[in-house]
Amino acid sequence: MPKQLAxxxxxxxxxxxxxxxxxxxxxxxGPVEGQVKKSKAVVTTKTEKKLGxxxxxxxVRPRSxxxxxxxxxxxxxxxxxxxxxxxxxxxxxxxxxxxxAGKLRGKRVVLLKVLPSGLLLITGPYKINGVPLxxxxxxxxxxxxxKIDVSAVEVPAQLNDEFFKKPANSAxxxxxxxxxxxxKKDKKKEISPERKELQKTVxxxxxxxxxxxxxxxxxxxxxxxxxxxxxxxxxxx
Amino acid sequence: MPSQPIRLYxxxxxxxxxxxxxxxxxxxxxxxxxxxxxKNDTQFYLGKKVAWVYRAGxxxxxxxxxxxxxxxxxxxxxxxxxxxCRFRHNLxxxxxxxxxxxxxxxxxx
Numbered sequence: 001m002p003k004q005l006a007x008x009x010x011x012x013x014x015x016x017x018x019x020x021x022x023x024x025x026x027x028x029x030g031p032v033e034g035q036v037k038k039s040k041a042v043v044t045t046k047t048e049k050k051l052g053x054x055x056x057x058x059x060v061r062p063r064s065x066x067x068x069x070x071x072x073x074x075x076x077x078x079x080x081x082x083x084x085x086x087x088x089x090x091x092x093x094x095x096x097x098x099x100x101a102g103k104l105r106g107k108r109v110v111l112l113k114v115l116p117s118g119l120l121l122i123t124g125p126y127k128i129n130g131v132p133l134x135x136x137x138x139x140x141x142x143x144x145x146x147k148i149d150v151s152a153v154e155v156p157a158q159l160n161d162e163f164f165k166k167p168a169n170s171a172x173x174x175x176x177x178x179x180x181x182x183x184k185k186d187k188k189k190e191i192s193p194e195r196k197e198l199q200k201t202v203x204x205x206x207x208x209x210x211x212x213x214x215x216x217x218x219x220x221x222x223x224x225x226x227x228x229x230x231x232x233x234x235x236x237x
Numbered sequence: 238m239p240s241q242p243i244r245l246y247x248x249x250x251x252x253x254x255x256x257x258x259x260x261x262x263x264x265x266x267x268x269x270x271x272x273x274x275x276k277n278d279t280q281f282y283l284g285k286k287v288a289w290v291y292r293a294g295x296x297x298x299x300x301x302x303x304x305x306x307x308x309x310x311x312x313x314x315x316x317x318x319x320x321x322c323r324f325r326h327n328l329x330x331x332x333x334x335x336x337x338x339x340x341x342x343x344x345x346x
Contacts, residue, residue, distance in 0.1 A: 090346060098242040100342045134244050139343035225243035231272035232247060234283035 051210045086120035090143035094150035097122065098142040098237070106223040107131055110148060110206060114138075117161045125203040125210070128220045132191075133199055135164045144237045146219070153205045156198060246270055246338040247282075251289070252272050253333050255314070263327040265311070267343055274317035282310045286340045288324050289332050306332075310339065 003011035012020060032141040048056045063161050091097075095111045097120070109131050120138050124131030210216045226232065248271045255265035268287065273279055289306045296302045308324030322337075 024293065088345065100245055100340070100344060105245055142346045200310065223243050223290050226247065227244075229272075232341050233273065233278050 001102075025160075042115070063081060066124075073113075082116065083112065085116065087114050087118070087120075087138055088143075089139055091120065091141075092147065094148040094153075095147065096144045096146040096148070096220065097136070098144060099136060099140065100135075101140045101143060104131055104134075104136070106225055108220050108222065108224060109136075109222070110150075110201065111143075112150065112153070113155050113159075115161050117163070121155070123199070123202055123206065124220065125206050126199050127203060128210070128217055133159060133195070133202060135161070142237050146205070148209055148213070150209070153202070156201060159198065159202075180221065242342050246288075246340045249287070249320075249337040250338045251332050251337055253320065253330065260288050265321045265323060266308075266328045266332075267314055268320050268322050268337055268339070270318065270320055273320070275318050276313050276316050279310075279313040279320050282320060282339055283312065284345075285291070285310050286342060287324075288338045289324070289328060290338060291332070291334060291335065311345065320334060 005011055010017070018024065042058050045057050045111055046060050049059050051130055091114065092109060093111055095181050096104070097109050097111050099107050099122075099217065105122075107129055109122040109124055111120055112133075115121055115135065117135075118138065120136040120141065121133065122131065123133050123135050126132050171200060201215055249268045250271075252267040252269055253261050255267055256260040256262060270279070270282060273282065287308045287310055289308075291304055291306075293304045295301050306324055306326065306328060308322045308328075311321045311323045313319070314321045
């Protein structure tokens with residue numbers, strides 16, 4: 001409902017509404033030169049209606065189309081093409097992150113890249129703290145002030161969101177025998193040799209940079225935890 | 238995993254519901270976070286997830302009887318660093334005086 005001062009009294013006057021609508025800025029009202037507007041031929045029926053003394057008038061009504069879909073097919077709304085994700089300024093490639101939740105909680109890792117989905121691509125490196133190439137949610141991560149210069153590091157283009165996504169049917173449908181056997185919890189997840197290769201490719205570029213800086217390897221190996229008397233609002237990361 | 242457990246949360250205490258003398262509002266629980274003594278100190282914690290971890294009677298199928306109630310730090314309460322939290326389901330009164338975990342996520346650092 002448009003805003004009203006009182007019932008029947010609109011908030012904006014007619015001139016104010018016109019200004020607000022922006023119609024004054026629209027220069028082109030007619031068809032654009034060169035553009036031929038396709039006009040749909042609407043089949044109409046014309047009936048003569050008798051109006052007594054006044055005579056008759058023709059009533060023109062569009063006929064219902066001959067063919068229409070039996071099920072209502074909703075028209076697809078315009079969806080904007082995805083834009084690059086907005087990430088807080090502290091998350092810069094090469095920064096050391098502290099992972100706050102999940103399996104990797106407490107680990108210090110290196111940020112490689114911000115993926116188009118908005119997730120962060122990180123690596124331990126694997127040799128240092130056992131963290132593989134992985135995606136991580138930026139909200140579950142603290143960026144420290146420790147940075148590594150990764151400008152020379154080439155992250156393979158293969159490492160994108162599609163690469164890390166879980167396959168659609170990741171849970172295999174159990175056969176009858178398997179169903180009766182029950183859950184096998186000792187199924188080890190096998191890492192593809194491709195992943196191991198990519199891990200090596202990336203880590204071998206980063207490890208020399210890390211070994212150049214004193215104590216950085218030990219730092220990445222260490223876990224982060226709050227101790228007695230340490231409060232995050234007083235800590236400087 | 239390291240030999241010593243890692244703490245990635247700040248401890249807090251549940252003080253009770255937000256209330257006046259005769260009327261209480263169970264949607265809001267008041268939490269005193271350790272080390273937070275002033276209103277401006279609470280700024281860091283606003284929006285952070287909060288968890289009340291407790292033991293229930295029955296053991297669930299994973300073999301533990303530990304249960305969690307999740308919530309968020311909503312706003313500061315008063316001038317001395319107390320904070321108002323909102324949980325997915327209101328905290329039961331048995332949680333008053335219990336220790337609560339104020340996590341460090343969603344992080345803004």
